[in-house]
Amino acid sequence: MTEMMSPAAFEAALRAVGAERYHDKHPFHRLLHTGKLNKGQVQAWALNRYVYQAHIPIKDAALIARCPDPALRRAWRSRLADHDGDENRIGGIARWLKLTDALGFERGYVTSMAGILPASLFAAQSYVRFVATRSLLEAVASSLTEMFSPTIIAERVEGMLAGYDFIDQEALAYFKPRLTEAPQDSAFALAYCIENARTPAEQMAVIDALKFKCGVLWSMLDALHFAYVAPGLVPPGAFVPQG
Amino acid sequence: MTEMMSPAAFEAALRAVGAERYHDKHPFHRLLHTGKLNKGQVQAWALNRYVYQAHIPIKDAALIARCPDPALRRAWRSRLADHDGDENRIGGIARWLKLTDALGFERGYVTSMAGILPASLFAAQSYVRFVATRSLLEAVASSLTEMFSPTIIAERVEGMLAGYDFIDQEALAYFKPRLTEAPQDSAFALAYCIENARTPAEQMAVIDALKFKCGVLWSMLDALHFAYVAPGLVPPGAFVPQG
Known part of the structure; x- marks a missing residue:
C-alpha cells in the first residue's frame, strides 16, 4: 500500500476487514445464533x-482522557x-446484567468477574491499553467494528429468541438500543478516520487498528469455544455449568 | 496521625489544608483581585x-477511565x-476563551499554548498524571480544592469588575456557572472521601492529595508572579505583554 486510497476505496478496505475478520464468522457465534448451544454454554x-x-x-474515557x-x-462522551x-435510561452494562439475571447468575458473581476466563479479561484490557497508548486516530479506528454490529445483533436477537426457551425479549434488552447507537457511533468514527488519515501510512494504521479490534473480539470467542465447546477444557476457577 | 478521625474532624482537617494552602492566599491572587495588576499581567x-x-x-476522563x-x-461524567x-450550553473551556477574547488574544494563540509558561503545562500535566496513577480515592480527593473555590470566585468577580476597565461581566462568563457546579461537585467528592477513606492511612492520603492539588494551583501562580510581577523574568518564548 504505497498510494493514498480514495475515501470510497478506504471504506471498502475497512469493510473487507470486517468481511474476513469480524466475529460473526466465528464458529461459536454460529452455534450461539442458531440455537445449537446448551444453557451452560x-x-x-x-x-x-x-x-x-x-x-x-x-x-x-481513556480515549477522551x-x-x-x-x-x-x-x-x-x-x-x-x-x-x-x-437520568433517563439505564446503560448498556446494566442492560447486560438483565441477560445474566435471566440466565440465573447472581449479579455479585457476574460483576466480581470471579468466574470468567482469564483470556476475556486480557482481551478487554488489551483493548483499553490500545486506545490509551496508540495514536488518537488508531484509538478512534479501533471502534470501527461497530460498522458491522447491526447485522450480528439482528441475527443474534432473532436466533436466540427462536433457539432458546430460557431467553426472552427482556433478557436481550441490551441489544435493541445498540441498533441505533452503533450506527451513529460508527458513522462518526468512520467519517473521523476518513478525514484524519491523511497519508497512506495513516490509512494503513486505521486498517490495522480495525484488524486488532477484530482480534480482540475473536479471541474472546476462541477462549469460550475452547473452554465450553471443544475440547471443553474449563480453566481452573472459571465458571463450570451445572449438569 | 494514628487514629481514625470522625467525619467532622476529617472534614475540618481538609478545610485546614485549604485555609493554609489554597491559592487565594497567594500574593498574585491578592494583586489580581484588588485591581493592582496591569492589563499585561x-x-x-x-x-x-x-x-x-x-x-x-x-x-x-482519566479518572473515569x-x-x-x-x-x-x-x-x-x-x-x-x-x-x-x-447540547444546551457551552462549557467552561469555551467560556474561558471569552475572557482571553476580551483581553485581546487571538483564540488560536491561546489554544496553541504557544505563549504559555512551561511551568503552567507541567503543573497541569502533573495533575492529570496524579489522577491517572494514584489510588481512585486520592484521584477523587485531588478535586477537593473546589470546596474552597466559591469564595475565591466571588472575590475575583467582584474585584476584577471593580478593578479593571477592560473586564466586564461577559468576560467573566466562566465563573458564574462554577458557583453552582463547584459546590455540587465538591459535596459529592467530600462525601465520597469520607465514606471511602476507611483507615487512618487512607484519611491521610486524602489530605495529602488535597495538599498536592493545592501545590498544583499555587505553583502556577508562583510561575506567573516570577515572570510577570517580580522579578519579572519572562522565560524565552513565553507571552510578553505589550508596552
Whole structure:
C-alpha cells in the first residue's frame, strides 16, 4: 500500500476487514445464533462478554482522557452515557446484567468477574491499553467494528429468541438500543478516520487498528469455544455449568 | 496521625489544608483581585490559566477511565459536560476563551499554548498524571480544592469588575456557572472521601492529595508572579505583554 486510497476505496478496505475478520464468522457465534448451544454454554458467553461490556466505558474515557479537542471529547462522551446510563435510561452494562439475571447468575458473581476466563479479561484490557497508548486516530479506528454490529445483533436477537426457551425479549434488552447507537457511533468514527488519515501510512494504521479490534473480539470467542465447546477444557476457577 | 478521625474532624482537617494552602492566599491572587495588576499581567494570568482549564476534562476522563464503578463514572461524567459543554450550553473551556477574547488574544494563540509558561503545562500535566496513577480515592480527593473555590470566585468577580476597565461581566462568563457546579461537585467528592477513606492511612492520603492539588494551583501562580510581577523574568518564548 504505497498510494493514498480514495475515501470510497478506504471504506471498502475497512469493510473487507470486517468481511474476513469480524466475529460473526466465528464458529461459536454460529452455534450461539442458531440455537445449537446448551444453557451452560450461553451462560458462559454472557458471563464472559460482561467483562468486555464492563471495559467499554473505561476504554471510551481513556480515549477522551487523551483527546485535546473539546468537540471530539463531546461527541465521544455520548458513548459513556450509552454504556453507563444517564437520568433517563439505564446503560448498556446494566442492560447486560438483565441477560445474566435471566440466565440465573447472581449479579455479585457476574460483576466480581470471579468466574470468567482469564483470556476475556486480557482481551478487554488489551483493548483499553490500545486506545490509551496508540495514536488518537488508531484509538478512534479501533471502534470501527461497530460498522458491522447491526447485522450480528439482528441475527443474534432473532436466533436466540427462536433457539432458546430460557431467553426472552427482556433478557436481550441490551441489544435493541445498540441498533441505533452503533450506527451513529460508527458513522462518526468512520467519517473521523476518513478525514484524519491523511497519508497512506495513516490509512494503513486505521486498517490495522480495525484488524486488532477484530482480534480482540475473536479471541474472546476462541477462549469460550475452547473452554465450553471443544475440547471443553474449563480453566481452573472459571465458571463450570451445572449438569 | 494514628487514629481514625470522625467525619467532622476529617472534614475540618481538609478545610485546614485549604485555609493554609489554597491559592487565594497567594500574593498574585491578592494583586489580581484588588485591581493592582496591569492589563499585561491579567493577560498573562488568563493565558496561563487556560492551560489548566484545558486539562480539566482530560483529568476527569482519566479518572473515569480507571473507575470500575458505573455509578461513580456516571456522577463524574457531569464534570466533562461542565467543561466541554453539551447540547444546551457551552462549557467552561469555551467560556474561558471569552475572557482571553476580551483581553485581546487571538483564540488560536491561546489554544496553541504557544505563549504559555512551561511551568503552567507541567503543573497541569502533573495533575492529570496524579489522577491517572494514584489510588481512585486520592484521584477523587485531588478535586477537593473546589470546596474552597466559591469564595475565591466571588472575590475575583467582584474585584476584577471593580478593578479593571477592560473586564466586564461577559468576560467573566466562566465563573458564574462554577458557583453552582463547584459546590455540587465538591459535596459529592467530600462525601465520597469520607465514606471511602476507611483507615487512618487512607484519611491521610486524602489530605495529602488535597495538599498536592493545592501545590498544583499555587505553583502556577508562583510561575506567573516570577515572570510577570517580580522579578519579572519572562522565560524565552513565553507571552510578553505589550508596552
